Amino acid sequence: MTKIPAYLKKGDTIGITCPAGFMTLERIAVCVKTLEQWGYKVKVGSTLFSTSENYFSGSDAERLADFQRMLDDDNINAILCGRGGYGTGRIIEEIDFKKFRKKPKWIIGFSDITILHTHIFSNYNTATLHAPMAAAFADAGVESKAIQSLKAALTGNPAKYSISSSVYNKPGEASGTLIGGNLALLAHVVGSSSDVNTKNKILFIEDTGEYLYNIDRMLYQLKRSGKLKYLAGLVVGGFTDMKDTQRPFGKNIYNIVSEIIQEYNYPVCFDFPVSHDKENYALKTGVTWNLKISGKKTVLREI
């Protein structure tokens, strides 16, 4: 059984840290205010005060130290990543999960943070929260479904998402542990200690700003490394801002995925609201969900 960190109660503290790309303190203002309105205390990590002049929110050592402090601090009940970008993979091997292992807490984020989700699930069998990060509070809006779904997830409200069907869906029903995240990161961790076993699981994927041929190549990597064969189900999220080569690839995301999984029989849905766009619902990874895809709608329900 996956270990489920304690859900948050009023008065609990959420720490905000940036393990990857740089972010200014102003960008998290709405997030901090909102979390406080929800009844939580907020502790802002040192990476939000970084004087870094490059891509990262501080040196590897600084980002690692901030994350480690939050992980080990008993007074912090959940860690919300400020943003993704790139850089978590540079420090992942250095993070000491000893204390976390004994007393897990929710780790929240997506995109580059996918590496934390897969790493923690594979190595420590612990649930994490794939969800909007600090900047989304201002960008998507506090009242957006995405931010509200994060609010509900933190307090332990089991989620139930119902969306309309895509003609590309493969109907069916499956229950299984949910894992997934950003496709580029899922492909990138194959063969490393952060790799994830997908057998009998419901896998969700999303990506942004990639060339279509590269999406195809990454899905071929997942397929050829045996990640797609024994899935319980596949949830395809948003693939936003796709780029194409001068000679068009000739397939969109629906065609690419459909072609790659056509030999398998598990249910597949498209356009699930998990993405780099505003539609990015909170998903507890490592937890059991039921996926039901019918002609009319898709329901993903935490069980």
Place this chain on the structure above:
Amino acid sequence: MNRKNFLSLFTAGISLPGIVSAAEFPEPPMIVPPALKPGDTIGIISPAGYITETELQPAVKKMQEWGFKIRLGKTIGKRDFSFGGTDAERTADFQQMLDDSSIKAIMCARGGYGVVRIIDNIDFSKFHLRPKWIIGFSDITVIHAHINSNYKAASIHSKMCNSFPEDWTKAEPSQIETIQSIKDALTGIKMKYQLPANEKNRKGITEGTLIGGNLKTLETLAGTKSEIKSAGKILFVEDTGEYLYSIDRMFWNLKRTNKLSQLKGLIIGGFKIKPDDPGEEFGRTLYDIVWEKVKEYNYPVCFDFPVGHQKNNFALKCGVMHRLSVIADKVELVEI
């Protein structure tokens, strides 16, 4: 899994008669295809991107001048969007050239993307018995890695048909030399390259089988049947059009999938780097990125080797033993 089981037999103290330790198993020797002789036939195929017959003409002419016959595959001029024909057509063409014993070498017309879509459907059993040279780079890295890991067969990493100059009188010396290096590699001449030292190099002299290719392609082979086995080898990598952060992530992939720890040597080829977006400066150079990953090891490392998506992209024999000498005033890579 098998390896784990195998090892656990020994740790459990069970002795099995007739089974010797891994160290007593010598690595099976690499299979090196025979050198080409005048009159031999080279087949040209498009296993990835699309190309027209017209675009091939400079390469065809040149290779005929070298004394070879040329056979164009059915995928030449075929087009399925960006691909040189459908997956089925590209598979059939490659398969036909592999199995036809009158074809002594297969040159890929160009790279692009697409080999990974067909490689699992290619039957290498005839090739395994009677190997022939397969030539190309970039997306063709999939073939090099695949046949090296699965069949221990050597192959040629070099320019392809789309890099032969149309007008040889206007060609730069490096273009002429690099195209000549393909002929040398095909005809059994031992390769020998020398380049000036780079102050970022790590000195040392080493010997090992050469493997490598396009870094992004190597990364996306991790976990698959085509994944490279780098232990005890000299690895070369090159890439084009990638951001520094992405190159960093790819080197982390090599490191985290254990491909850097047991190398004999590392050759960094050309990297055409996509400039950072304003405000997103990565703050590290290619040198920093590489050094950070290999500083804990001791093998020689050299930079700016003439291999990559560039004019000075010399032929390298993958799967063949080389000596890499990274010394104070120069770097030498010699086939041994």
